[in-house]
Amino acid sequence: MAKKLYKITFLNHTKVYELYARQVAASSLWGFTEVGELVFDVHDGVVIDPTEERLRDEFGATQVLHLPMQSIVRIEEVERKGQSAIRDAATGEKVVTPFPLPAKPR
Structure with missing residues (x-):
């Protein structure tokens, strides 16, 4: 049997985040929900989703x-x-962090 997958939508600093995780439970901290085993796409190719990269940078080391x-x-x-x-x-609307553009030559 495949392990369950959850889509968690939550507010964080005037933004709505949508993450995927394998575990969701009531937290031992009163008033909190515990989300564990966050799932991120693994891209081996050339095309990289900047939003996915930003989320991985922010939450990638989170247990x-x-x-x-x-x-x-x-x-x-x-x-x-x-x-x-x-x-x-x-x-x-989706918040997309654009790729940095090269500086204009002086």
Whole structure:
């Protein structure tokens, strides 16, 4: 039997984050939900999703994430992983960090 996969949507600093994880449970810290075994895409090719990279940089070394219950928008049990995202909380538009452009020659 395949291990369960959850899509966790939560608010963080005026942004809505969508992450995938294998474990979700009530935390031993009162008022928090425990999210563990975060799942990130592994890209071996040339195309890299900047949002996925940003999330991996921020949460890649995290063993367990304790989220305040009031910040959680939704937790869904899903069959397969979709695209992780960071959205603006007010507009719902994806926040994409563009690749840095080379400096103009002087």
